[in-house]
Amino acid sequence: MCVTSCEEDILRRLPPLTAIEAFVQVARLGSVKAAAEELALSSPALSRRIQALERFVGRRLFERRHQAMALNQEGEQLLARIAPALDALGEAIGTATGENALQRLRLGVLPLFASQRLMGRLPDLKRRHPDLHLDIDTASHALARLGDGIDAAIVLAREIEPTLYSQRLGDCRVVPIAARTLAVSGAPLRKPDQLTDATILLHRDMPETFSSWRDAIGLPDLEPAAIDHFDSGQLMLEAAAGGLGVAFMLDLHLEGANDPRLISPFDYDVASPYSYWFACRRSALSYQPVRLFHDWLIADKRQPERAAA
Numbered sequence: 001m002c003v004t005s006c007e008e009d010i011l012r013r014l015p016p017l018t019a020i021e022a023f024v025q026v027a028r029l030g031s032v033k034a035a036a037e038e039l040a041l042s043s044p045a046l047s048r049r050i051q052a053l054e055r056f057v058g059r060r061l062f063e064r065r066h067q068a069m070a071l072n073q074e075g076e077q078l079l080a081r082i083a084p085a086l087d088a089l090g091e092a093i094g095t096a097t098g099e100n101a102l103q104r105l106r107l108g109v110l111p112l113f114a115s116q117r118l119m120g121r122l123p124d125l126k127r128r129h130p131d132l133h134l135d136i137d138t139a140s141h142a143l144a145r146l147g148d149g150i151d152a153a154i155v156l157a158r159e160i161e162p163t164l165y166s167q168r169l170g171d172c173r174v175v176p177i178a179a180r181t182l183a184v185s186g187a188p189l190r191k192p193d194q195l196t197d198a199t200i201l202l203h204r205d206m207p208e209t210f211s212s213w214r215d216a217i218g219l220p221d222l223e224p225a226a227i228d229h230f231d232s233g234q235l236m237l238e239a240a241a242g243g244l245g246v247a248f249m250l251d252l253h254l255e256g257a258n259d260p261r262l263i264s265p266f267d268y269d270v271a272s273p274y275s276y277w278f279a280c281r282r283s284a285l286s287y288q289p290v291r292l293f294h295d296w297l298i299a300d301k302r303q304p305e306r307a308a309a
Contacts, residue, residue, distance in 0.1 A: 015056040022049035027079050029282040038283045105289035106135045108142030108153035112233035116256030129292050152280040152290050156205050166279040172272040173251040174213045175264045179243040189265045199245035200224040204231045206274045209248040216270040
């Protein structure tokens with residue numbers, strides 16, 4: 001099939017694809033050095049490609065910072081406009097070469113998040129991307145294993161180190177969770193000061209949930225009878241349901257449990273210092289399975305609040 005004169009004219013009006021590739025990598029990684037390593041180029045060579053694109057479009061696309069580059073408004077607009085076209089181009093090339101036959105993402109995820117908030121929504125991901133397959137890894141220390149066994153992770157943390165790409169998956173609240181029938185010293189649990197005679201259940205990944213909660217409600221000196229630690233959110237919920245103590249977890253955990261045995265005995269609105277995060281190495285965003293899952297997950301996060309809790 002011959003290239004028409006119209007197609008030739010379009011090609012003449014496009015910048016070199018190498019310059020666009022450099023632009024996208026720097027935008028996603030935030031660093032000329034990191035993008036150069038990803039593309040197997042020297043930093044000066046990659047910088048020249050960025051400068052060539054900026055000359056082509058007639059404007060600056062980045063704000064230059066010490067050892068970093070951030071998209072300015074013009075750069076954000078350009079990336080938003082060309083990203084769908086680049087994804088479509090990648091799909092087309094993948095189809096032509098047979099690379100789209102199977103795409104696999106190795107995802108590290110916490111068991112409770114997986115059971116409460118992920119597994120029920122995966123059929124939607126499968127409908128949207130039938131060739132995308134997930135290997136689910138629920139082992140601990142997911143962030144430390146990025147690039148070494150897993151491609152991306154969903155973790156619970158206060159913050160993510162800036163060397164990684166991350167997106168917070170919404171705001172969370174700290175809530176006490178107890179058995180509906182729990183009694184402390186023979187009396188139904190109704191007031192926070194009763195916790196001095198109760199056992200508090202804490203997750204090892206969220207050690208400050210109770211102290212944050214008591215500070216926020218104005219009882220910084222409140223000390224429980226004992227504190228028991230768990231490394232499993234599901235076991236914490238079972239322990240609370242069995243009357244073994246009061247679990248301090250997230251509102252999403254209580255809602256996701258949908259367990260009639262469990263209640264939150266006190267009505268306080270306390271922001272959690274911990275949130276769920278999506279995280280990966282910055283270079284992993286150029287890997288299509290990571291990008292497809294990321295875009296689906298973030299788009300789902302932007303749906304009306306609690307729609308998928």
